[in-house]
Amino acid sequence: xxxxxxxxxxxxxxxxxxxxxxxxxxxxxxxxxxxxxxxxxxxxxxxxxxxxxxxxxxxxxxxxxxxxxxxxxxxxxxxxxxxxxxxx
Amino acid sequence: xxxxxxxxxxxxxxxxxxxxxxxxxxxxxxxxxxxxxxxxxxxxxxxxxxxxxxxxxxxxxxxxxxxxxxxxxxxxxxxxxxxxxxxxxxxxxxxxxxxxxxxxxxxxxxxxxxxxxxxxxxxxxxxxxxxxxxxxxxxxxxxxxxxxxxxxxxxxxxxxxxxxxxxxxxxxxxxxxxxxxxxxxxxxxxxxxxxxxxxxxxxxxxxxxxxxxxxxx
Numbered sequence: 001x002x003x004x005x006x007x008x009x010x011x012x013x014x015x016x017x018x019x020x021x022x023x024x025x026x027x028x029x030x031x032x033x034x035x036x037x038x039x040x041x042x043x044x045x046x047x048x049x050x051x052x053x054x055x056x057x058x059x060x061x062x063x064x065x066x067x068x069x070x071x072x073x074x075x076x077x078x079x080x081x082x083x084x085x086x087x088x
Numbered sequence: 089x090x091x092x093x094x095x096x097x098x099x100x101x102x103x104x105x106x107x108x109x110x111x112x113x114x115x116x117x118x119x120x121x122x123x124x125x126x127x128x129x130x131x132x133x134x135x136x137x138x139x140x141x142x143x144x145x146x147x148x149x150x151x152x153x154x155x156x157x158x159x160x161x162x163x164x165x166x167x168x169x170x171x172x173x174x175x176x177x178x179x180x181x182x183x184x185x186x187x188x189x190x191x192x193x194x195x196x197x198x199x200x201x202x203x204x205x206x207x208x209x210x211x212x213x214x215x216x217x218x219x220x221x222x223x224x225x226x227x228x229x230x231x232x233x234x235x236x237x238x239x240x241x242x243x244x245x246x247x248x249x250x251x252x253x254x255x256x257x258x259x260x261x262x263x264x265x266x267x268x269x270x271x272x273x274x275x276x277x278x279x280x281x282x283x284x285x286x287x288x289x290x291x292x293x294x295x296x297x298x299x300x301x302x303x304x305x
Binding site for chain 1: 092093096099104105107
């Protein structure tokens with residue numbers, strides 16, 4: 001079972017940049033963090049804040065179809081980025 | 089390798105970690121000892137002071153009156169209704185006090201809705217008693233406009249801030265209106281006529297519109 005480690009030293013000069021156990025995990029984390037904002041925001045709302053698509057649509061002032069579309073396209077982006085990572 | 093599939097379950101596992109990571113980066117990059125410019129500080133203080141005196145939560149406009157002055161206006165003192173009055177202006181570093189004296193017999197100014205508002209504005213809130221009437225307007229973009237008409241009572245006073253960036257006098261049918269403009273585009277206008285004082289507070293308003301509002305009120 002993969003274990004997430006949080007290194008919590010706020011305020012220090014040397015706050016580590018890594019948040020996961022392995023380099024692969026951290027690389028995947030960077031892919032997700034660096035998604036284009038319009039995809040990342042929706043992913044955060046849905047998969048971290050656990051909002052429903054209609055709630056996300058209202059909050060972001062977009063159509064629910066747009067939410068679904070961005071989720072689908074975002075997943076493709078992430079999958080392609082992970083594939084490039086694995087091939088590198 | 090080659091085993092990671094981006095599924096909902098996988099995202100539900102990873103996105104909270106991303107969320108936390110983003111927050112921690114933001115906190116790490118926060119300069120807690122940042123010193124804001126004097127201009128920014130004074131504008132924020134002005135905004136905070138004004139928001140303490142807003143008439144309406146919906147309007148969220150810049151209203152320089154003290155609540156004490158408004159409470160005084162709310163008193164129904166028939167004997168003090170007047171037509172003309174004298175205004176004493178006392179100016180301090182960050183505020184000005186206008187006090188009214190020698191108020192005469194009841195005048196001809198009645199309370200009434202403004203006869204002119206700029207195009208696009210609609211009335212969203214209205215409140216009035218026998219001494220003060222306040223009208224709040226908004227346009228389609230949420231820009232606010234607050235108009236008030238107050239009967240002058242003997243000894244009544246109101247407070248204005250003096251942190252405006254520009255002051256001008258506008259002649260309206262022989263009476264000067266005071267126009268105060270601020271860097272953020274907002275404007276406050278003050279006008280005395282008959283037995284009333286009239287004020288306009290707006291997020292943005294031209295001199296021409298101010299003139300017409302006062303003229304047709």
